[in-house]
Amino acid sequence: MSNTYQRIVLASRPDGEASTSNFRLENVPLPAVGDGQVLVRNHYLSLDPYMRGRMNDGKSYAQPQPLDQVMIGGTVGEVVESKHPSYRPGDKVVGMGGWQQYHLADAKQPGVLRKVDTSRVPLSAYLGAVGMPGVTAWYGLVRIIAPKAGETVVVSAASGAVGGTVGQLAKARGCRAVGIAGGPDKCAYVVDELGFDACIDYKAHAGAKSLAAALKEAAPNGIDGYFENVGGSILDAVMMRMNAFGRMAFCGMISGYNGEPIPMAHPQLILQSRLKVEGFIVSEHMDVWPEALGELGAMVAGSRLKYRETFAPSLADAPEAFLGLLKGRNFGKQLVKLV
Amino acid sequence: MSNTYQRIVLASRPDGEASTSNFRLENVPLPAVGDGQVLVRNHYLSLDPYMRGRMNDGKSYAQPQPLDQVMIGGTVGEVVESKHPSYRPGDKVVGMGGWQQYHLADAKQPGVLRKVDTSRVPLSAYLGAVGMPGVTAWYGLVRIIAPKAGETVVVSAASGAVGGTVGQLAKARGCRAVGIAGGPDKCAYVVDELGFDACIDYKAHAGAKSLAAALKEAAPNGIDGYFENVGGSILDAVMMRMNAFGRMAFCGMISGYNGEPIPMAHPQLILQSRLKVEGFIVSEHMDVWPEALGELGAMVAGSRLKYRETFAPSLADAPEAFLGLLKGRNFGKQLVKLV
Numbered sequence: 001m002s003n004t005y006q007r008i009v010l011a012s013r014p015d016g017e018a019s020t021s022n023f024r025l026e027n028v029p030l031p032a033v034g035d036g037q038v039l040v041r042n043h044y045l046s047l048d049p050y051m052r053g054r055m056n057d058g059k060s061y062a063q064p065q066p067l068d069q070v071m072i073g074g075t076v077g078e079v080v081e082s083k084h085p086s087y088r089p090g091d092k093v094v095g096m097g098g099w100q101q102y103h104l105a106d107a108k109q110p111g112v113l114r115k116v117d118t119s120r121v122p123l124s125a126y127l128g129a130v131g132m133p134g135v136t137a138w139y140g141l142v143r144i145i146a147p148k149a150g151e152t153v154v155v156s157a158a159s160g161a162v163g164g165t166v167g168q169l170a171k172a173r174g175c176r177a178v179g180i181a182g183g184p185d186k187c188a189y190v191v192d193e194l195g196f197d198a199c200i201d202y203k204a205h206a207g208a209k210s211l212a213a214a215l216k217e218a219a220p221n222g223i224d225g226y227f228e229n230v231g232g233s234i235l236d237a238v239m240m241r242m243n244a245f246g247r248m249a250f251c252g253m254i255s256g257y258n259g260e261p262i263p264m265a266h267p268q269l270i271l272q273s274r275l276k277v278e279g280f281i282v283s284e285h286m287d288v289w290p291e292a293l294g295e296l297g298a299m300v301a302g303s304r305l306k307y308r309e310t311f312a313p314s315l316a317d318a319p320e321a322f323l324g325l326l327k328g329r330n331f332g333k334q335l336v337k338l339v
Numbered sequence: 340m341s342n343t344y345q346r347i348v349l350a351s352r353p354d355g356e357a358s359t360s361n362f363r364l365e366n367v368p369l370p371a372v373g374d375g376q377v378l379v380r381n382h383y384l385s386l387d388p389y390m391r392g393r394m395n396d397g398k399s400y401a402q403p404q405p406l407d408q409v410m411i412g413g414t415v416g417e418v419v420e421s422k423h424p425s426y427r428p429g430d431k432v433v434g435m436g437g438w439q440q441y442h443l444a445d446a447k448q449p450g451v452l453r454k455v456d457t458s459r460v461p462l463s464a465y466l467g468a469v470g471m472p473g474v475t476a477w478y479g480l481v482r483i484i485a486p487k488a489g490e491t492v493v494v495s496a497a498s499g500a501v502g503g504t505v506g507q508l509a510k511a512r513g514c515r516a517v518g519i520a521g522g523p524d525k526c527a528y529v530v531d532e533l534g535f536d537a538c539i540d541y542k543a544h545a546g547a548k549s550l551a552a553a554l555k556e557a558a559p560n561g562i563d564g565y566f567e568n569v570g571g572s573i574l575d576a577v578m579m580r581m582n583a584f585g586r587m588a589f590c591g592m593i594s595g596y597n598g599e600p601i602p603m604a605h606p607q608l609i610l611q612s613r614l615k616v617e618g619f620i621v622s623e624h625m626d627v628w629p630e631a632l633g634e635l636g637a638m639v640a641g642s643r644l645k646y647r648e649t650f651a652p653s654l655a656d657a658p659e660a661f662l663g664l665l666k667g668r669n670f671g672k673q674l675v676k677l678v
């Protein structure tokens with residue numbers, strides 16, 4: 001164990017699009033472990049779209065990421081030193097360890113660390129299908145869309161960690177699952193590997209009308225549930241095809257993260273089609289995590305829930321990988337390998 | 340009783356804004372009353388914004404109004420001839436009698452006619468506060484917004500039959516009620532007569548930002564529930580001031596009835612503020628009518644629910660009055676006096 005470790009802090013806030021210059025890699029000494037604390041060596045860091053929102057100042061649902069402090073982020077790792085009776089070196093844990101190789105956790109605070117069993121579920125999956133993205137998919141689908149067997153569920157960013165899980169959970173409930181993703185490779189993966197009934201390549205469509213026509217073909221009985229990760233003209237197109245009493249779960253609007261306007265073209269469809277629309281943040285619904293993680297973990301252990309991971313090879317590659325994620329360049333869950 | 344009566348049919352569909360030339364007044368013979376039928380002399384016709392939507396062709400939540408047929412509309416009146424055992428001449432009834440002086444109802448069909456008690460509630464109120472507009476207000480407020488005491492509820496078109504009732508029902512539940520209406524007279528009425536805590540004259544504000552600033556003053560603790568009758572920049576302004584976990588009931592979007600685009604500027608606020616948005620049509624929720632009419636009728640009988648009515652003096656004046664309603668020229672519930 002070296003006496004120093006690497007971490008990445010937010011150096012400046014983006015003006016429009018984020019860039020690698022907004023981040024700064026630092027080398028800092030390993031901290032001493034105090035009473036009740038646990039030192040964790042992070043094995044994997046999760047990169048997620050929500051981080052882009054935190055880089056902005058101003059009103060959002062969450063506190064902005066402070067400047068010159070370690071970028072927020074979920075991690076899985078291994079306990080290397082513990083002064084808390086519940087944790088021993090070698091324990092595998094999930095936590096919000098941030099963009100760094102080690103993190104010191106105050107294990108006395110409930111929820112800061114969660115021990116995980118890696119006998120049937122790979123460690124990295126606790127950052128994806130059996131972690132925050134999986135529970136996000138579960139909550140939006142099960143609690144907001146609440147689909148009945150035979151209904152049609154559409155999800156955008158369908159090849160991503162959240163979107164891919166939404167479709168597979170919908171299929172497990174007897175629904176028709178239709179994905180929207182960028183490019184033929186992602187669409188082929190969504191259908192051939194994840195088992196969606198159809199996937200539409202939004203890059204092959206110039207606007208909402210063309211996309212709506214493709215949706216009419218892919219969802220011939222209309223759309224009963226929509227899981228939104230993107231916003232903009234994709235949302236407009238889906239709304240044109242929503243059935244009466246359809247439900248839309250708003251999980252993310254990645255197309256507006258740089259501050260560009262993303263108006264909803266036809267809000268009157270909410271009235272005309274008597275839609276229910278609900279925005280949510282999964283961290284505000286901790287009560288569902290046990291039930292959701294139970295289903296997701298059993299599905300992964302039984303190979304009934306598939307996912308793909310993309311690994312950035314080291315912490316220094318995290319900013320580039322994160323910017324690629326925002327542009328949809330990743331394929332499946334974007335992780336950073338730290339060991 | 341004359342042998343003929345007047346009715347108004349839809350002569351043509353509007354191209355953009357509706358005009359009086361879209362309607363045609365006809366004189367037709369009184370029909371013979373068949374078995375199970377009831378002939379009703381209509382005393383009052385209700386004019387409502389939803390009728391504008393029916394005048395259009397194309398997809399909406401309801402069938403378009405057929406050309407050359409009597410315009411749809413709610414009426415109250417008196418039975419003049421009955422071949423159904425449940426109805427006798429002199430009975431006061433509510434029904435969808437249309438834009439005409441008489442209507443022949445098939446009383447065998449449940450729900451076509453409803454007898455009403457005019458001993459404590461005026462007949463015309465069954466078209467307003469104790470009728471469809473009242474139940475519309477009740478459903479959106481009680482079932483969608485579901486406000487708690489101490490919360491702030493905002494309603495647009497606050498001086499109208501629906502909006503005025505929303506605010507008074509909210510006040511009865513211990514909420515702060517803030518109206519949005521057009522012009523100082525309407526705003527004074529909303530506050531002084533209906534008892535709202537505040538009312539904003541949207542005509543005094545050039546755009547969503549200015550209106551949002553006024554809302555900040557009128558609703559200093561933010562907005563927990565919004566009852567939407569209008570759409571457009573008023574909706575945009577309200578959304579800027581919605582509290583986390585706020586609820587928005589979409590009842591009408593009168594600003595888009597002529598087909599002009601009314602985009603929602605910042606749909607990402609649904610996510611950022613974790614809003615619930617739901618569109619509804621009260622006729623699809625017949626199960627709530629008894630409970631809602633019970634509360635509304637008791638409030639009117641006890642003078643705890645106030646409303647204002649504007650009467651067009653005859654059926655021939657209905658088209659002009661209807662066009663005025665669409666432009667907000669009416670004050671309170673717009674009715675047509677037929678006797």
